[in-house]
Amino acid sequence: MASEGDLAAMDWDDLRVLNAAAECLSLSGAARHLGISQPKASRRLRALEEALGARLFDRLPSGLAPTPAGQRLIPLVAEMAKAADAVARLRPALPEEARGTVRISAMETVSRFLSQRMDRLFAAAPGVEIEILPAHADVNLWRREADLQVRECLPEGADLVMRRLGDVAYAVYGSRDLVAAQPAARTEARYRDCEWIGFSEDRLFFPRQKKWLDARLARPPRLRSTDMDVVLEALAAGAGLAVVPCCLADNDPRLVRLTPPIEGICRPQHLLSHRDMLREPAVRAVADALQLLFKAERRCLTGEGALAAAE
Numbered sequence: 001m002a003s004e005g006d007l008a009a010m011d012w013d014d015l016r017v018l019n020a021a022a023e024c025l026s027l028s029g030a031a032r033h034l035g036i037s038q039p040k041a042s043r044r045l046r047a048l049e050e051a052l053g054a055r056l057f058d059r060l061p062s063g064l065a066p067t068p069a070g071q072r073l074i075p076l077v078a079e080m081a082k083a084a085d086a087v088a089r090l091r092p093a094l095p096e097e098a099r100g101t102v103r104i105s106a107m108e109t110v111s112r113f114l115s116q117r118m119d120r121l122f123a124a125a126p127g128v129e130i131e132i133l134p135a136h137a138d139v140n141l142w143r144r145e146a147d148l149q150v151r152e153c154l155p156e157g158a159d160l161v162m163r164r165l166g167d168v169a170y171a172v173y174g175s176r177d178l179v180a181a182q183p184a185a186r187t188e189a190r191y192r193d194c195e196w197i198g199f200s201e202d203r204l205f206f207p208r209q210k211k212w213l214d215a216r217l218a219r220p221p222r223l224r225s226t227d228m229d230v231v232l233e234a235l236a237a238g239a240g241l242a243v244v245p246c247c248l249a250d251n252d253p254r255l256v257r258l259t260p261p262i263e264g265i266c267r268p269q270h271l272l273s274h275r276d277m278l279r280e281p282a283v284r285a286v287a288d289a290l291q292l293l294f295k296a297e298r299r300c301l302t303g304e305g306a307l308a309a310a311e
Contacts, residue, residue, distance in 0.1 A: 012084070014048040017041050018056060019081045022074040026063040085143055101129040102286040105146035107205070108134040109168065109228050109245050110269065113301075116251075117293060124289030128282045136205045141274045147283045148290070149272045161278055163287070165269040165294040169261035169303040170209060173249045175238040179256045185241060186258060195240035196221040197231050208265040209243045246303030261303035269294065 020030035021041070031041040049056055056070035066074060102125070106114065111134040114121070121130060139145040141160060154162060172190070179185045184193040198221030199210040205226055213221075222240050225231050228248075235242045236254040243262065249255045271290055277283045294301065 012080075014044045014051070015077050015080060016084075017044040018048055018070075018074065019077045021045060021057065021064055022066065022070070022078070025065075082142075100280070100282045101131060102148065102282050103131040103133060103146045104148045104150065104286070104290075105133040105135055105139045106150035107136050107152075107228075109248065110150045112229065113168075113245075113247050113297075114290075114293075117297070120293055121286065121289050124292070125282060125285040128286060130286065141272060141277070144274075144277070147273060147277050147280075148287055150269055150290070151272065152267050152269065154270060154272075159275045161273050161275050163271040163291055165271050165291060166298055166301050167266045167268050168301050169246045169266045170243050171246050171249070171257050171261050171303055172241055172259040173235060173244055173255045173257050174241045175236055175254055176256050178238040178241070179258070190241060190258065191216040192218040197223045197225070197234050197240045197242040199231075200224040200226045202226065208267075212262060212265055213243055247297070247301045250300065250303065257303075266302070 016034060017030060020033045021027060024030045024033060027041050027045070028038050031038040034041065045056070052069070052073075054069040055067050056073060057064040057066055104114070111132050114132060118130070122128075133139070133146055138151070139149055141147075141149060150165065174182075174185045174194075178194075182194055184190055196213065196217055198213055198217075199206045201224075204210060206228070223234055225234070228244065231242050232244055232248060232252075234240070235244060235249075236252065241258065243265075246257070246261060250257060271287060273283065273287060278287065298304075
């Protein structure tokens, strides 16, 4: 049995493995969550059990099952993990100067929009390094997988601060060469006579756009993708017409807009952050800069900044 001194000096990394194992109920899941190998996770869990003199999990074919000792300890370690996450979020906020790295998670549409306007973000936060993480999946803001997240839907959870940034509009576009060669692209016959680029069923990230387009096409799209960057490049290459964001396509000289912004698929964008992270000067500076950028680019984002071609 470990002494009180041994327990006081217990390795927090071992406790983190316990917490992850309790959440995942498998060593492989805990290892993936922590970014370590499964043997290392197993060694740390056994070291903790030896230090405590108690078995914390039964190893079953279906996974891990907490023992009575584990059931007593796991809630305490979960609270410690929450406290450790809070310390990690607060630590960068201690210096008063806006310095360090701010990580922004956003879907590829918004990521591309931001990357084209980085000079304005840099000007608003001159001492800050910025990372843009294109992703559709949610990130864990409590564990600082990102500092800021731009997303359409609002998550459930306490301690999150949300700001409404604006809306992203979509319209139908084609490449200049394709539209010149196919006059039907400028008319309602486009849905019958032209080839199209659509969105994949698998990992459907653009459900409203897909539903709108599928309701109008006479035949399936010639090309489908889950990635808007792929759709935009195929569109510019003349693979077909497509429904894409106005803020990305209106400024692309390779493309021609063929419809006004489409009602019903304009998507709201929200800026999310953990309340603790906004105490950090760098995060606060970038969050403020994002809000000002979206406000300044409202007409571009909603498709009002360019003249729509007659249908």
